[in-house]
Amino acid sequence: MLAEMAEQPAVLGALLERRPDIHSRVRPLADPAPPGIVLVARGSSDNAAVYGRYLLELVVGRPVALAAPSLFTLYGARVDCRGWLAVGLSQSGETPEIVDVFRRLREAGARGIAVTNDPGSPLAQAGDAVVELGAGEERAVPATKTFLAQLAAFAVIAEALGPVPWADAELEALPGHLAALLDDPRPAREAAEVVGDADGLIAVGRGFQYAVALEAALKLKETALLLAEGLSAADFRHGPIAVMKHAFPVLALSDGGAAAPDLAELEATLRERGAPLLRLGPDPGAELPIPAGVPETLAPIVTVVRAQQLAREVTLARGLDPDAPPGLSKVTRTR
Amino acid sequence: MLAEMAEQPAVLGALLERRPDIHSRVRPLADPAPPGIVLVARGSSDNAAVYGRYLLELVVGRPVALAAPSLFTLYGARVDCRGWLAVGLSQSGETPEIVDVFRRLREAGARGIAVTNDPGSPLAQAGDAVVELGAGEERAVPATKTFLAQLAAFAVIAEALGPVPWADAELEALPGHLAALLDDPRPAREAAEVVGDADGLIAVGRGFQYAVALEAALKLKETALLLAEGLSAADFRHGPIAVMKHAFPVLALSDGGAAAPDLAELEATLRERGAPLLRLGPDPGAELPIPAGVPETLAPIVTVVRAQQLAREVTLARGLDPDAPPGLSKVTRTR
Numbered sequence: 103m104l105a106e107m108a109e110q111p112a113v114l115g116a117l118l119e120r121r122p123d124i125h126s127r128v129r130p131l132a133d134p135a136p137p138g139i140v141l142v143a144r145g146s147s148d149n150a151a152v153y154g155r156y157l158l159e160l161v162v163g164r165p166v167a168l169a170a171p172s173l174f175t176l177y178g179a180r181v182d183c184r185g186w187l188a189v190g191l192s193q194s195g196e197t198p199e200i201v202d203v204f205r206r207l208r209e210a211g212a213r214g215i216a217v218t219n220d221p222g223s224p225l226a227q228a229g230d231a232v233v234e235l236g237a238g239e240e241r242a243v244p245a246t247k248t249f250l251a252q253l254a255a256f257a258v259i260a261e262a263l264g265p266v267p268w269a270d271a272e273l274e275a276l277p278g279h280l281a282a283l284l285d286d287p288r289p290a291r292e293a294a295e296v297v298g299d300a301d302g303l304i305a306v307g308r309g310f311q312y313a314v315a316l317e318a319a320l321k322l323k324e325t326a327l328l329l330a331e332g333l334s335a336a337d338f339r340h341g342p343i344a345v346m347k348h349a350f351p352v353l354a355l356s357d358g359g360a361a362a363p364d365l366a367e368l369e370a371t372l373r374e375r376g377a378p379l380l381r382l383g384p385d386p387g388a389e390l391p392i393p394a395g396v397p398e399t400l401a402p403i404v405t406v407v408r409a410q411q412l413a414r415e416v417t418l419a420r421g422l423d424p425d426a427p428p429g430l431s432k433v434t435r436t437r
Numbered sequence: 438m439l440a441e442m443a444e445q446p447a448v449l450g451a452l453l454e455r456r457p458d459i460h461s462r463v464r465p466l467a468d469p470a471p472p473g474i475v476l477v478a479r480g481s482s483d484n485a486a487v488y489g490r491y492l493l494e495l496v497v498g499r500p501v502a503l504a505a506p507s508l509f510t511l512y513g514a515r516v517d518c519r520g521w522l523a524v525g526l527s528q529s530g531e532t533p534e535i536v537d538v539f540r541r542l543r544e545a546g547a548r549g550i551a552v553t554n555d556p557g558s559p560l561a562q563a564g565d566a567v568v569e570l571g572a573g574e575e576r577a578v579p580a581t582k583t584f585l586a587q588l589a590a591f592a593v594i595a596e597a598l599g600p601v602p603w604a605d606a607e608l609e610a611l612p613g614h615l616a617a618l619l620d621d622p623r624p625a626r627e628a629a630e631v632v633g634d635a636d637g638l639i640a641v642g643r644g645f646q647y648a649v650a651l652e653a654a655l656k657l658k659e660t661a662l663l664l665a666e667g668l669s670a671a672d673f674r675h676g677p678i679a680v681m682k683h684a685f686p687v688l689a690l691s692d693g694g695a696a697a698p699d700l701a702e703l704e705a706t707l708r709e710r711g712a713p714l715l716r717l718g719p720d721p722g723a724e725l726p727i728p729a730g731v732p733e734t735l736a737p738i739v740t741v742v743r744a745q746q747l748a749r750e751v752t753l754a755r756g757l758d759p760d761a762p763p764g765l766s767k768v769t770r771t772r
Contacts, residue, residue, distance in 0.1 A: 167502035177495055329680050341579075347662050
């Protein structure tokens with residue numbers, strides 16, 4: 103896991119170098135403009151798709167849906183997707199359920215972009231265009247470099263489809279930011295002490311950081327065997343905040359952007375309730391700091407590295423092996 | 438909470454009696470057929486929307502998306518929804534964020550159905566058609582009768598929009614099924630003993646029961662202050678199942694339909710891992726039984742009552758007040 107995390111600046115740099123090629127493959131698929139976009143994924147790829155869901159709807163200006171695979175695989179739904187754009191994500195390109203649903207959306211009239219590590223995989227073969235992640239083989243069970251490459255792939259796809267809210271230089275600065283974070287594991291080690299031997303944790307983010315909240319929680323479940331749930335800050339305040347009577351530790355993800363005031367308000371409430379609080383973001387004093395000045399729409403590509411480091415350190419502090427969590431295998435087959 | 442749960446057969450019966458009127462309001466909004474449908478909700482209404490997301494995509498045969506409110510309220514997204522159908526849900530019809538997003542979708546070209554208890558509310562005023570829930574004032578903090586009425590409203594909206602996979606008699610039998618369950622609280626009381634003093638719980642369902650898994654987990658968080666997470670059975674097996682090393686109790690929701698074999702397989706795995714298992718469904722021997730023969734597409738309207746009973750009994754067993762959980766208020770204002 104550590105070795106694969108360390109590859110991330112290089113994986114991201116290589117993906118960004120291939121931007122012109124990716125743009126030229128993807129751009130023709132959005133002409134004429136689709137009425138909507140549907141994303142197909144499962145597991146950590148589905149968390150990357152949550153980022154894609156926000157980014158593509160903002161940039162393309164058409165509604166984006168996350169597919170419900172069981173509608174097709176269990177209930178025989180026939181859905182008219184003429185003119186839609188479908189994006190299928192699978193690390194291996196082999197997850198049968200994802201390949202199946204992606205194919206059916208294509209057959210129902212959608213144009214398809216396959217996002218995968220393997221350009222020879224069934225998913226890639228079923229697409230009109232392939233975005234190759236180039237993350238290489240992932241051997242640790244918890245996906246790290248593939249997840250980060252999936253986020254970056256959405257950023258590059260967004261560039262092909264509409265005017266993006268960032269400058270080229272801001273995107274190109276990201277590999278350097280990742281390298282700096284990876285060289286600085288100390289904050290995550292100290293944060294793991296705050297988590298201590300808690301049974302549960304809440305990871306909370308809003309807007310673009312919601313995807314990272316989900317992914318942080320998934321990594322903490324998979325590797326540290328912690329009952330961690332990812333929630334939107336808005337949903338958290340609507341009811342689940344009641345559980346804070348038990349003072350579970352909270353990982354609060356901020357990016358200094360439009361959602362930051364919401365997060366700050368929530369953090370103040372949590373402090374009053376005595377929750378051990380880990381702030382991840384560019385704010386001064388954040389326990390898990392990231393560089394300032396990363397646009398909110400790209401920040402998940404940076405914040406997720408801190409979340410990976412936290413999951414790894416909590417896992418190690420519990421005497422567990424982050425590379426091979428008990429009871430998991432790398433490829434899960436669901437219908 | 439108990440009194441409001443007990444009103445549910447009558448609330449459902451009254452809503453079903455108003456079907457012809459609801460059909461005549463809703464049907465014109467889907468002609469011509471929309472390219473897609475977008476649902477706007479927050480909190481427990483958002484869990485009802487997950488049911489609506491499955492049901493309407495299956496019945497209408499067009500992709501259904503759940504809106505991401507922050508895209509509009511924080512990031513200034515401009516989304517072209519010409520010809521789309523938007524469904525906004527809010528118990529009070531006053532949640533500012535939901536009213537705001539629903540209005541913006543209407544302004545962007547969508548036709549709008551407002552689903553609310555209050556036909557004079559801002560949400561209702563912003564819609565082309567109103568589906569009145571008729572659940573009456575809800576005074577307990579955890580929503581029960583409103584949630585059930587929202588599920589039923591989606592079933593009635595589905596009838597207006599396409600051929601539904603149930604017979605009239607099956608829908609009309611539901612109030613009787615609810616009354617029978619409400620007269621039989623014993624299984625939930627015994628199930629609460631299985632939950633015991635656990636800190637966490639996983640509620641798991643697939644397909645149509647996924648919405649109930651989310652709602653069961655929310656109710657257990659809000660009232661019993663239990664760190665409960667709702668997961669799709671497919672997602673659970675992809676990674677989160679690792680946490681079962683700690684043998685958290687699992688609430689497994691089945692409906693005897695197409696997802697049932699998946700659930701049965703998962704239950705066998707969980708048994709091997711020694712998890713305290715609560716099966717909710719029509720299967721013989723289920724700890725939380727429901728009547729056999731309810732179509733899977735309507736089953737959430739029945740299974741959610743068992744989930745409410747479980748949340749209430751776990752809450753009482755912990756010496757807490759289900760009507761007024763500490764740290765929550767009835768109306769939450771989020772931007």
